[in-house]
Amino acid sequence: MSLHADPIDFELFKNALFAAADEMAVTVCRTTYSGVLRDNMDFSTSITDARGEVIAQGLTLPMHLGSVRTALAAVLAHYDDDMREGDVYALNDPFEGGMHLPDVFMFKPVFVNGERVAFACCTAHQADVGGRVPGSNAADSTEIYQEGLRIPPMKLLDGGARNETLWRLIERNVRIPVQVFGDLRAQLAACEIAEREIRVQIARYGLEPARAMMREMLDYTEHMTKAALSKLPDGEYDFEDWIDDDGVDFGKPIRLFVTVRKSGDRIAFDWAGSAPQVKGAINATLSVTQATSFTAIRSILPPDIPNNDGTFRAVEVTAPRGSIANMELPGACAARGLTGFRMLDCAFGALAKMAPDKVCAASDGGNVGISVGGYHADRSPFIYVDFTCGTWGGRPFADGLEGNSNLLANMAAQSVEVSEIENPVEILANELVADACGAGRFRGGAPFYRDYRMSEEEAIVQVRSDRQTHRPYGLFGGRPGAPGAVVLNPREEARPLTSKVTMTCRRGDVVRWVLPGGGGWGDPLEREPERVLRDVRNELVSPAAAERDYGVVIDTERRAVDEAATVRLRARRRAARGGGTIPFVTRDDA
């Protein structure tokens, strides 16, 4: 591609806008009042052109990429012609631009000489926006009306002055207004930073050249994406997987199905065949489905493609209206992240058929979310929200990572000690689990578990997880990972709970969640015995499992591989298999 703009000016301008988007994100991280924003990094920042196409997105939550233009389009539908300097717009309604109620989108139009030239945008997951369950993210709500305050596109600031109507409504409808207001201030400050920088850049290059370069930033990304796509094989690749259930109709699996069509320099993700939308709060908006599909393909493309909407000119994402991948009113969606993560696994399954040397087996299926909320003795409220993910499927070239965030959400863990000092919980364990990773030539990541002991008289505890009945799949002969679990009082009654649960706990109750293990990649009988030995030595694989899953005999006395016994055992295993072909996908034990 040859650029129309001067390649040097272009590089400088592009860097300046991306730096500004990152600077916005730093501000949010450093001033936020909520662990969800700082540690889980559940927010995003971006700069769009005057029409609302994202030209630069900060290095923030992948799940938000692609959502901004949908949200901004909803704002423009109402206010396009009468925006003025000092306005700031906000929304969270998933049926008019939003993703789920906790994500509050904020847009500040930037004017130069009275003309709108860009928008500064910041989307952040608020710790609580009201509704029936503290944290506003229950998986078992059945309609949007239970989930909290719905904000259609509205003015948050009007010509620089607060729209008191909206602020007061928010104040009365959320559990901890001081926290929500603190985070709204952080979002506003981020937008101001971007506004300042956009003005500096336009003053430097002039309005028209700057506009041309904004257009060119989109063209550039489109070109880079298409060039990379052209190198992948054409064809049609599909995959299906199931979510355990929606937390309302227990035991009823929900089908996800995607068809990927790759042709020349374009790729399409078609989610037709996925289940109709469900009662539980795990329905996705089309923007979630888009962000997820994009993350899947982006993860196998070269790393130097800028983050902006130019990509969507080469990637098409569709899903039938009224399906779990494109919900309609009155669908509940607070826990839609779960579906997003599971769609990523599903999309990877299809891409593994197209690019078998690049794609991993199934990961843990996304984060487990726990919220603990209620009131102290003096009736002051508390809300503790913690999302954790961390196990990858085995890869064609390496083991799956363990203790590493999911690709769809680069979340950090919250500190156990800080959680304990700020909330009425004690965390008794945070540790890897043995014999839970899917066996493979490259094994899946080992999952970990956490135990939370409640230390307030009473608390509403809500857990959102998955893959108890549908385990992370293995690829090309790799075995599936162990299922996840949620357990009440594991040391005493050890009562198993469903993957999505809302319940009242008493002081002393312990809630445990266990992440699912990553799926394995490739034939476990081909794993190097030394690697199995190392896992045994590190107590991630037991000697019994080494024999059973890998055909590797460990001499525990000598702490060494029994080479001869291993060769014999592996030969026997291979013979017992007969001449069957290695399966592409394995979802359960044979």
Added chain:
Amino acid sequence: MSGYRIGADIGGTFTDIVLLDEDGNVISKKISSSVENYALAIVEGLESVFAGHGVAPGEVAEIMHGTTVASNAILERAGARVGLVTSKGFRDVLELRNLRMPRLYDLTWEKPPPLVERYLRMVVDERVNAAGEVVRPLARDDARRAVRRLLDEGVEAIAICLVNSYANPVHERLIAEVAEELAPGLPCCTSFDVLPEIKEYERTSTTVVNTYVLPIVERYLRTLREALDSRGMAVPLLIMQSNGGLTPAAEAAVKPVNIVESGPAAGVVGARAIARQSGLENVISFDMGGTTAKASLIERGEYTRTREYSVGGGIMAGSRLLTGAGYLLNVPAIDLAEVGAGGGSIIRIDSGGSMQVGPRSAGARPGPVCYGLGGEAPTVTDANVVLGYLNPSFLCGGELRIDAAASARAIEAAVAEPLGFAPEHAAWGARQVAIANMIRAIRAVSSERGRDPREYALFAFGGNGALFAAGMAAELGMKTVVVPPAAGLFSAFGLLYAEIEHHYSRTVRRVLRDADPAAIDAVYRALEAQAVSQLAADGFDAAHRGHERTAMLHYQRQIYELEVPAPAGRIDRAALDTLAESFGREHERTYGHRAGAGEPVELVTAQVLGRGLSERPRVPERLSLAGRETGTGARRAYYGPALGWVDTPVVPRETLARGGGGEGPCIVEEYDSTCLVPPGVRARVDARGNLVLSL
């Protein structure tokens, strides 16, 4: 103290040595670093300088040393075999880290392997709660079992980090006691001694890094000490810490975690000293070498420190958003932002037709094309040769030959021809892109924190700093650039300005308006007592000990803290109110907004810095540098499409010291660095020998 003070800074390729006598006479020397034995390299380097200048070992008063021995041990994974004892249920804190990865959309990411593998991590059954109360006592037998198993595995050192131990170290102490009983003299570090602060992963990681490098650093410093003693230099040996203060070698051997970023700190310390002498309150230091450029903020004469950084994670792209690379350390360090841009950065055109500079670097080998050592890809240094800024025949006073034609051919083929540009325009563009990349580092320490770089002077050093300083300043709207004498050796020079410092901190989480002032007062006094006893041990009497208190605070429920000075003297209610107000002001200054007056402010960490004060300034204001040859003559240099090629005189620094200086364009070419004064920029030399450019 009389005699020579010596600064010795070990870098990857060169060891820089600077000698200073009481009258301000300076002798400097660059020698090649001997990788096999750094300690020997220093001693032999010193002896060769002594021989060349007729100095006797007995004339040396003290030696200040910046070393990469700790960071190299981590980068090369060459530290000790460490065992870790931790709480039951938390065996994997070190390995789980904080889950975050430094790159988005990267399926090939590999986490840095933990410094202690899982089978060397033992758990003990115990529990201390967040209030510091023992909920489940630790049985001595259980501690013995854990330590014995580690000893059976042949560990060379033991790290101990239990959950909530910041609030009560009783169980950690018990394990340390048991370890001493079972293996007397085995290095053993408790997290409470290394970092008594909240956050289990940060504390564990810091403690493990300390333990991991301890035996190596201890051995190195002992070898150096013995070598110095045996050659007649039984003088104080002080080591530069990451925080910008010096510490006696014996103390560095106990807390080596404090010297991991020893190298880059010294230059900033020197920059601060010269800025203060020159009456410049606010300065941004800019240190550009062959692979990276580093920026740091000096404000009201003080540098800023960070409390959290990673070592061995590669160079971050100027963004502080994505963490997870390398090994995390939570000790005070001068806050440096680093980008992968230096003389060796490679220039290329990407598939989208845009020009990219770095972060890939040709390094020292094969190096820039013009060095003729096998480099084929054009670099930033080649661009500077094409532009006429660097000497077209040689550098380093003739020690390095330059092939200007090779630079021109490489730029033409890889950049100019594909873009349809003249070679000089392509080189100019590459330079502008490199400047834009480096600006990210400057912004990270200034505008990202609400500071306007235009209100600061740019203090440039390192091999390439002076070549880019004026260009950087122009882009940022900065008015003044200062280039110190011996800019290319400035890190060694900076060591001479440093003073002894010890940092102590403690988590005290209290909402200020509800806190008991006496409890906070007691913590500050305890930290000061620690500082006093260490400074007394260093030989400072009461008149020569200073302390500064600071506090890390946030609005209640915020997660990130800001550091502000804390009142001296007894902490009472009024002092806490002052603290809350200073925090509010700092929040507004940094982020542009503050919460309402009713919003509770929470203290998180109390910190005390103890300083050993010198009788008189560590370095005289006027220095005289011996044997510094400078280039003369003239050549054509290119200044962008508007000005084109302009005849540019090459002048010695001394010329600019006369008659109020001169007007650019001109080039000051010295042994260790080259300074470019572009057209329209005025240059003069101040009374202390600094080159001062006015834009």
